[in-house]
Amino acid sequence: RKEVEQDPGPFNVPEGATVAFNCTYSNSASQSFFWYRQDCRKEPKLLMSVYSSGNEDGRFTAQLNRASQYISLLIRDSKLSDSATYLCVVMEGSARQLTFGSGTQLTVLP
Amino acid sequence: DGGITQSPKYLFRKEGQNVTLSCEQNLNHDAMYWYRQDPGQGLRLIYYSQIVNDFQKGDIAEGYSVSREKKESFPLTVTSAQKNPTAFYLCATRDRGEYQETQYFGPGTRLLVL
Numbered sequence: 172r173k174e175v176e177q178d179p180g181p182f183n184v185p186e187g188a189t190v191a192f193n194c195t196y197s198n199s200a201s202q203s204f205f206w207y208r209q210d211c212r213k214e215p216k217l218l219m220s221v222y223s224s225g226n227e228d229g230r231f232t233a234q235l236n237r238a239s240q241y242i243s244l245l246i247r248d249s250k251l252s253d254s255a256t257y258l259c260v261v262m263e264g265s266a267r268q269l270t271f272g273s274g275t276q277l278t279v280l281p
Numbered sequence: 282d283g284g285i286t287q288s289p290k291y292l293f294r295k296e297g298q299n300v301t302l303s304c305e306q307n308l309n310h311d312a313m314y315w316y317r318q319d320p321g322q323g324l325r326l327i328y329y330s331q332i333v334n335d336f337q338k339g340d341i342a343e344g345y346s347v348s349r350e351k352k353e354s355f356p357l358t359v360t361s362a363q364k365n366p367t368a369f370y371l372c373a374t375r376d377r378g379e380y381q382e383t384q385y386f387g388p389g390t391r392l393l394v395l
Binding site (some may be wrong): 175203212214215220258266267268269272273 | 323325326369373382388
């Protein structure tokens with residue numbers, strides 16, 4: 172069983188659409204939660220942390236449900252520049268290592 | 282400029298050859314990590330170091346070695362014992378942050394076997 176599972180995608184949406192990504196994690200002791208964005212052939216870049224109370228950064232909203240071990244990312248008013256792979260990530264252990272989902276590919280179409 | 286640098290960007294390895302990937306940071310972060318990414322897969326942890334002169338194996342350490350003689354540097358050697366080394370290698374550092382710890386990545390090295 173994968174430790175972090177994401178929607179397989181790919182998601183192809185028109186500009187202006189709202190799109191949601193979901194993720195589940197298996198380690199209930201996971202400490203911190205993140206969404207990273209990875210462009211083709213580039214390194215992952217931190218998009219946002221995810222907090223239990225839910226948090227928003229512009230068009231992006233992240234939610235965490237610790238009881239269900241579920242994380243989500245909502246992107247509103249999609250832009251062409253949002254096209255990328257979105258990685259669900261949990262931080263765990265004394266080493267604060269990151270465990271990654273395999274990513275969900277998003278393509279925003281004109 | 283502050284940040285994490287990795288070199289080279291592309292590296293070609295011949296059969297039976299050891300190669301070393303460089304990772305340097307000037308962020309003054311204590312912890313550094315090496316991850317490997319294969320196509321269509323998430324990143325997997327190879328080695329990590331939480332402090333100078335100390336490092337620990339991650340989930341897929343076989344065929345790799347590291348050193349941490351300086352805070353700024355955490356080189357990764359891919360040995361001939363690593364039978365499937367072709368991958369995208371990413372170095373990261375951990376920022377303790379005011380509210381939460383996060384990891385930031387260097388630009389990566391693509392290793393190809395000839």
